[in-house]
Amino acid sequence: MTQISAFGDDALGDLDAVGVAAAITAGSVSRHEVVEAAIARVEKVNPVLNGLAYAAFDRARARGSAAFPFGGAFDGVPTFVKDNVAVAGMPTREGTDAWVPRPAVSDGDFARAYLATGLVPLGKTQLSEFGFSASAEHPRLGPVRNPWNTDHTAGASSSGSGAFVAAGVVPIAHANDGGGSIRIPASCNGLVGLKPTRGRLPQDETMREMPIRIVADGVVTRSVRDTAALYREMEKAWRNPRLAPIGDVTGPGRTRLRVAVFTTSVIREAGAEVRDRTLATAELLERMGHHVDHLDRPPVPQSFIDDFLLYWSLLSFALVRGGRKRFGPTFDRSRLDNLTLGLDRHASRNLHRLPLAIARLSTLGRRMRPKVADYDVLLTPTLAEPPPRIGHLDPTADYAQIIDRLVDWVAFTPLQNVTGDPAISLPLGVSTAGLPIGMMFTARWGEEATLLELAYELEAADAFRLPQLTG
Numbered sequence: 001m002t003q004i005s006a007f008g009d010d011a012l013g014d015l016d017a018v019g020v021a022a023a024i025t026a027g028s029v030s031r032h033e034v035v036e037a038a039i040a041r042v043e044k045v046n047p048v049l050n051g052l053a054y055a056a057f058d059r060a061r062a063r064g065s066a067a068f069p070f071g072g073a074f075d076g077v078p079t080f081v082k083d084n085v086a087v088a089g090m091p092t093r094e095g096t097d098a099w100v101p102r103p104a105v106s107d108g109d110f111a112r113a114y115l116a117t118g119l120v121p122l123g124k125t126q127l128s129e130f131g132f133s134a135s136a137e138h139p140r141l142g143p144v145r146n147p148w149n150t151d152h153t154a155g156a157s158s159s160g161s162g163a164f165v166a167a168g169v170v171p172i173a174h175a176n177d178g179g180g181s182i183r184i185p186a187s188c189n190g191l192v193g194l195k196p197t198r199g200r201l202p203q204d205e206t207m208r209e210m211p212i213r214i215v216a217d218g219v220v221t222r223s224v225r226d227t228a229a230l231y232r233e234m235e236k237a238w239r240n241p242r243l244a245p246i247g248d249v250t251g252p253g254r255t256r257l258r259v260a261v262f263t264t265s266v267i268r269e270a271g272a273e274v275r276d277r278t279l280a281t282a283e284l285l286e287r288m289g290h291h292v293d294h295l296d297r298p299p300v301p302q303s304f305i306d307d308f309l310l311y312w313s314l315l316s317f318a319l320v321r322g323g324r325k326r327f328g329p330t331f332d333r334s335r336l337d338n339l340t341l342g343l344d345r346h347a348s349r350n351l352h353r354l355p356l357a358i359a360r361l362s363t364l365g366r367r368m369r370p371k372v373a374d375y376d377v378l379l380t381p382t383l384a385e386p387p388p389r390i391g392h393l394d395p396t397a398d399y400a401q402i403i404d405r406l407v408d409w410v411a412f413t414p415l416q417n418v419t420g421d422p423a424i425s426l427p428l429g430v431s432t433a434g435l436p437i438g439m440m441f442t443a444r445w446g447e448e449a450t451l452l453e454l455a456y457e458l459e460a461a462d463a464f465r466l467p468q469l470t471g
Contacts, residue, residue: 002150004048005469006041007168016223017077017171017230021118024076031076031120035064038078038122041169048150049167050142051160053083054090054124063120072118073233080173082158083124084131085204085217087111095127095157097140098335099327108204109238110217114174116237117230125160125173127181128395129337130319132312133157133402134184134410135393139337143390146188147469148435152387155188157181158220162189165220167469172226176207178215179312180382180413183425187382187438190427190466191220192227192455197446198420199240200231212311212361214417224455225250227424231448246448252460253453259285260372261379262295265411266304271385274437277429278381281439284463285379298380299371300415304364305407307357308414310350316343339406342399365419365445376450380412382438386431416442424451427464436466 007014011033015023023029039057046052060078069075081087084094086108091101107115115121126144128136136159137143144159146152147167154163158175162185165173175182177195186193195216207215221227228249235245261282263275270278282292320340323331333341347354372378393405416423422443429437443450458464 002471003469004045004147004150004471005167006045007469008041010037010040012037012041012168012171014168015171017074017221017226018223020077020171021074031064032061034076035060035078035120035122038170042122042164045147045167045169049145049147049154049163051126051144051154051163052123053093053126053160056090056121056123059089060120060122070118072116073229075118077119077172078122078170079119080123080125080161080164080170081111081114081121082161082174082176083127084176085110085174087121087124090124094130095136095138095141096129096336098323098333099331102328109202110204113202113234113237117233119172122170125158125164127159128156129340130316131157131178131181132316132343133339133393133395134180134406135388136160137390137393137395139396145390146387146435148190149433152389152435153188153393155185155387158185162186162191162220165189165191165222172219172221172230174217175220176215176217177417179417180410182216182218182220183382183413183423183438183440184410186220186425186427188387188436189220190436191222192224192424192426193220194218194227194424194448194451195416195422196231196448197243197422200243200448201234202238210315211358212418216417224452224459228452243446246452249449249452249456251453252457253450257290257376257450257454258374259290259292259377259379260295260375261292262298263381264297265384266298266300266302267411268384268408270381273431274381274383274385277437278379278439281428282379284461288457288461293375298415299368301360303360304415307361308418309403309407310347310353310357311361313343313347313350314354316340317347320344337395338397338399339395339402342403345399361418365421368419376443377454378442380440380442382412382425382440384409384411386433386435386437412440421445422448422451424455426455426458427466428458430466434467
């Protein structure tokens with residue numbers, strides 16, 4: 001097993017983002033020093049991890065060396081932005097090399113609010129092609145590797161962000177989630193990953209145009225307080241008036257929660273290691289005083305997986321068929337991977353089924369909520385198995401193989417993208433092979449604060465028992 005770590009005795013040390021910001025404010029380190037430390041860390045581990053999609057080091061150095069503060073609670077803290085949102089001056093490649101991207105003229109809606117917190121972007125991180133796969137293994141751009149074991153995937157689609165935060169390159173990085181892509185890399189890399197309620201954070205126009213807005217933006221972090229502080233600060237820059245604010249969540253809650261736990265998804269039971277870790281987490285919650293009930297399976301119709309896959313395929317259909325209009329004359333569909341092209345074919349053959357599938361998905365949250373109304377939180381595994389080896393989700397393989405393996409592994413995460421409910425993956429287990437295993441907690445619409453309070457409580461109980469990365 002090969003591990004790789006960027007942690008070292010420099011200006012970043014092993015501090016989280018809140019800690020780095022406090023050190024800058026106290027004057028013990030400068031913004032220039034932490035930016036240089038992060039750049040050095042990227043250069044150390046990226047040749048192995050392959051998480052970097054675009055480097056903006058000179059821009060970050062200029063920002064870090066500025067004589068005056070830019071403002072924001074995270075002023076000077078280095079970060080990365082996932083390579084599927086617009087950042088001024090940076091190209092957006094979407095995890096593929098099927099066209100020649102041009103630098104964005106201006107920040108998109110998400111980046112504008114994200115960077116208003118004071119974070120300094122070092123560039124963009126790698127993702128799977130268009131974010132469709134749960135493992136970034138592009139045939140020409142290369143795989144993104146897991147710092148806990150570089151033979152295994154870092155998860156996707158926010159793979160580069162997950163790998164870099166876990167390895168210590170930066171303490172916080174942008175991720176977004178259309179079928180689990182904040183929670184999946186959080187689980188694979190031993191991180192905190194909160195998918196917020198639909199509409200909680202601003203999104204770029206391309207995300208807002210979807211018939212069902214399944215994508216949510218957020219971050220992956222190494223501490224609960226970083227995630228909580230990021231949402232607090234972003235609410236200062238932009239807030240959805242239809243949602244009550246999360247506010248400043250700084251520690252465990254006092255209310256004892258009613259928790260429902262299940263280890264079976266719509267299609268399968270979790271693997272033995274993951275199931276056992278889920279049940280152990282349920283026992284820990286009971287010892288903490290929470291009320292836990294065990295359910296046989298989620299209250300989700302059997303049609304859900306087929307409906308979600310068809311909707312997912314529609315997104316590929318729109319990108320493949322509208323590629324030249326969206327990406328320009330250099331777009332070449334022959335350079336797309338087998339998963340993207342297979343999803344396109346699946347949609348084209350089943351367009352007649354789309355209206356009913358979209359109708360069922362659009363009403364799923366409303367139909368499901370009464371069935372879990374007695375519970376504050378649902379506990380499930382984040383993923384059905386620990387992170388697989390690179391090659392298990394090879395995008396050059398036959399489409400049928402890829403999609404069967406993909407649906408099997410990510411059986412738990414897509415539900416919250418459809419309902420819009422918030423869900424968080426927490427690093428509450430380690431496999432016998434030494435790889436992180438995440439547990440997922442889902443709350444009611446708009447109740448991220450409940451998830452953050454519970455996460456703080458589990459963190460304080462030393463439930464985040466990951467070994468120290470070496471290498």
